[in-house]
Amino acid sequence: MTTLDPIQVFRTEAAELFEQIEGGLLDLLHDLSNQDQIDAVFRGLHTLKGSGAMFGFEALAAFTHHCETAFDRVRKGEVSASAELVACVLAAQDHMKALVDRPNGDNAEEGDRLLAELQAAVGGQGGSGTVVTPPLAANAPVAADTAATTWKLSFRLPSNAMANGTNPLGLLDELRELGTCEIRADLSKVPGLNQIEPADLYVSWQVTLTTYQPRSAIDDVFIFVMDEMELQIEQQSSTAPIAGVKAPDTPAAPAAEKAVMEPQARAEASTPAVAEAKNGKAAENVRVPAERLDELMDRVGELVIAQSRLSQLAGSSVDIQLRAVSEDVERLSGELRDTMMVLRMVPVTQLFSRFRRLVHDLARETGKMIELEFEGETTEVDKTVIERLADPLVHLVRNSIDHGLELPDERIAAGKDRSGRVLLSARQSGGEVIITIKDDGRGINRERVRAKAEASGLVQPGQQLMDQELLQLIFQPGFSTAAQVTNLSGRGVGMDVVKKTVEALRGVIDIRSEPGKGSEISLRIPLTLAIIDGLLVRVGSGNYVIPLSAVEECLELSLEEDLRSRGRSFISLRDSLVPYLRLRDLFRTGTAPDPYQKVVVISTGDERIGLVVDQIIGDHQTVIKSMSKLHHDVVTFSGATILGDGSVALILDVIHLINVGQQQEAQLRAAG
Amino acid sequence: MSAHILTVDDSASIRLTTKIALTGAGYQVTEAVDGLDGLNKAKAGTFDMIVTDLNMPNMNGLAMIEALRSSPAHTGIPIIFLTTESDAEMKSRAKAAGATGWITKPFDPEQLVKIAKKVLGK
CATH class of the missing domain: 3.30.70 (Alpha-Beta Plaits)
Incomplete structure (x- = not known):
């Protein structure tokens, strides 16, 4: 049980204030006279200063105080806001962030420099280097007089x-x-x-x-x-x-001490009262540490598993009452799980809003004019997904701006608007969220991609590639050149890491690009990581789960067709050949094939393969348990789940299997 | 029955500190996150005292104090405002709006308790 620590609350709050300040500043760039935004920024600085001083962040309070004073001139209309001023305050804000992270960090010089810049921007007097924090208001109890x-x-x-x-x-x-x-x-x-x-x-x-x-x-x-x-x-x-007036026992000091000590002692004695005070009249919002939500999620997962065992037991029982109870529990645990899912969802605004600053900085850095637009910011996604997507998205947006967008003159020459457009959008589609980064830049130069891939040995010279295959090459490890790595240093991830992260989230990346018109990269990610809808299948004597979101269709594979196709492993599906894998062979079950084998066709965007299984048992909502440390090298499975009867079923890693299938296909092609 | 205090502040950390100090001294505390929330809660409940920040979104402290004082039901409730500036102008504006007293941020939790005791009486 953790109790709330005011300093921790302050840090969280500071992070929110920084968002408020930054958002206000960036909005201000679009409309430099927007008084609402100016007020919001001022209020943010003001609160930061006040709270900072309360919790001992003195350097922060002092620095922020000066920024606030400078910005106050804007608020009062003495100085008008300008792009330079906004840039100065943004830089100052970064310094404030550093002061929150390292209150005693040795960076006073940097602070002085920033203040001087800021003061120059508001045309004020030179910055006073040292700054006096407003002291804690005097609380000295009055010293008693002797007479x-x-x-x-x-x-x-x-x-x-x-x-x-x-x-x-x-x-x-x-x-x-x-x-x-x-x-x-x-x-x-x-x-x-x-x-x-x-x-x-x-x-x-x-x-x-x-x-x-x-x-x-x-x-x-x-x-x-x-x-x-x-x-x-x-x-x-x-x-x-005189009588009636009790003289202090001893002069001054002890009396003073007593006056100070008393309330403190009382406060310490009754801190649990804080907890008691939450008698239902608290605010509508409750802050909960994220790990508690994760714990709760875990428990709900366990409950779902226990419930499916109960259902199975009840199903084989003739006891009507047991069945009724089991049905109730099933309904309730389903509802509980859905509620739990919603609790973990946060709007993607949180993710998107940080890009405004990035784009602002990049625009200044590169000399490009950029308009960043958002769509579907209210789309809600699992908190963990949001956190994990942050870095890859930063990389993709940087990439769009670095490589995609042209300089203003170049754009004019190409008959486009001066400023480039980057659109970040999110939308929900079934159990997935689709996040798209779209720019109207020069698009991906296929010749250059091919040349680079050939130079780094990723493809053979002259090898035939589908357009999508060619574009996907940019996600190969080792594709990025050293020059790019330097350019993007600090953020530290390459395109291959982007792909890995997305795949680790069980997502897929689609890439589209039209030369001269721009590129569009879409990430399709499951809404939640903890529970998936799966298709339960049997291979040999084992049960396996295939994520339902990847399943396209199921077909029957008759014995003759199976025998006929031996060595080719292709089925023809509506005029296209789809390679397939026999899971029985892959898992070396050593069992005879079921006479009515089924093919489950799975796909990730543009690639698909069939999986031959013995039996399709049905759909199954699955709580994912990750594999143990000992099994972390296993690539065919992404996790495991516990079935109603207590047995374990492994969850197939769709992306890996598709790669295997595609390789097999390539080998066959090369051989044939 | 302990006195019931409404604290109004947009800063969660200040709200928490205020709450710890006041509940520690035996008061009952209800929190509001801005002037509008404060006004609504003040109107909906019965409070012995209100402690409010001035600079807040949605409705600032001054407007909230004025709105409260214009309603006969909230005449006479002590209202203490928190202010970062020991700025005389802000003080007199808040007083003119009907505030009872103030406390300057940053403040010692004990000092807040002292003021609560002063204003509420023993």
Whole structure:
């Protein structure tokens, strides 16, 4: 059980604020006078400063304070926003991020430089290098004086004091705590009953106070009303200790200490009260650490497995009541699983929004004009998928901009708009989400791809390739040249890593490109990683699961056809030849083929193969369990699942099998 | 029955700190995430005191305070505002809007408790 740590909450919050600031700044670029965005950025900086100072991020608070001050001039309309200013604030924001990550990092010089730039951009005075953090407001309890003093106070509160929440009786109580008081109320200003405003205050007071506390303690009582009230304080006399006023046991320090210690001790003693305070009146949103969701998901997975065992037991029982209960449990666990899935879904906006900054920076870096557009940002995807996709997408977008988009002059010459267009879109299609990165640049130069692939030995000179095969070459390890790697350094992934990541998510990459018109790369990824719809099949005596999203159709393979095709392993499917794999051979089951074998045709986008199985058992919703460490080299299977009867079924790795099938086909082609 | 305090702040970390301090001192705390949320919760519930930030999205603290004070049911509820600037202008604007008192950020949790006690009485 983890308790919330304010500093951790602050870090999360800071990350959100950075998004808010960055988003505001980038929007501002489209409309430099947009006051809403200016306010949003200012508010972000302001909150960051305030919270930063609260939690000991002093360097951050100080730095942000100066940025806020500079930006305030924009907010007040003294300076108008400009692209340079936005770039300065963005750079400053990166520095703030660094200060959140490493509060004591030694980068003050960088900060000073950024502040100087920022101040130059808003035309302010030169940056003051060192910066004073607003100190914690003084909390020193008043030191007790050694002798008691008698004061004569006369005060009248503003007539709306009570309406505004000040309780005069509370003030009198506070005075009484300072020492002995003699209080007289002056009722002379109280009007007749018919003229009385119930919330108004008409009474004033005269108080004679004898106290060991200094004058400032009296001022403190009235601190909130000081400016609006009439207050006269006159010192009458200093006297020796008097009865009724308890002199401090020992002078100054211990008293002060006590005042400080007491609330703290109390706070420590009752921290569990925080937990109790969540009596159902909390905010509508609850923050939950991601790993708890993962745990819950795990449990739900176990429950689904246990439930399918129960269903199987109940199915073979004649006990009507058991069957009824089992059906209820089945329905409930199904609903629970669906709810759980939804909990893990987050909109892709989270993923997309970070590209605005990337594109902004790249545009400045490359001198290209780029318009980034989004579509379907509200599409929801499993949180893990989003996290894992971030780096590959960054790479793909960089690639589009680096290699795809042309410089403005080049574009004009080609009859296009000056600024290039990059579209990031997401949409749901069945159990998959399709994320597309589309640009209107120069497209992929097939000759260059081929030349490069031949030079690096990926294909034989003169080898015939389908267009899709040729384009997919850019995802081969070793395809990227050294120059590209340097260019993209820092982000650290190549196109082959992109492909691997997507495949690890059980996804596929499609690539389309038209010379001169642009390229489009689509990632098709399952919506969730934890549970899949599968087709349960039998091969020999073992059960296997094929992800349903990859299944195109199922056909019967008659014994004669099987014998006839031996050595060729192709079936003809609506005028095209589809290679197939006999899983019985692949798994070396050593069993005789079932007389009614089936072919399950699976595909990933443009490539497909058939898998010959003995029997199709049916569809099966499957909780995926990853393979143990000992089996991590196994490539044919992507995981395992537990069936209703408690037995284990392996999940076939569709992408691997398709590759095997395609290779077989290539070998046959080469041989024939 | 412990006093019930509504805290209004768009910063989750400040809300948490405020809540820890106040619940630690035995108060009951309800949170709101911005001025509008604060106004709605204040109208829907019964609170002994409100602690609010000023600079917030949707509805800022000043507007919330004004809206509350214009409703007879919320006359007299102490409203303490949090402000990062010890800026006199902001203070007087908030006071004019009907706030009872203020606390300057960054603040010590103890200081907040002290102010709560001061405003709510013992």
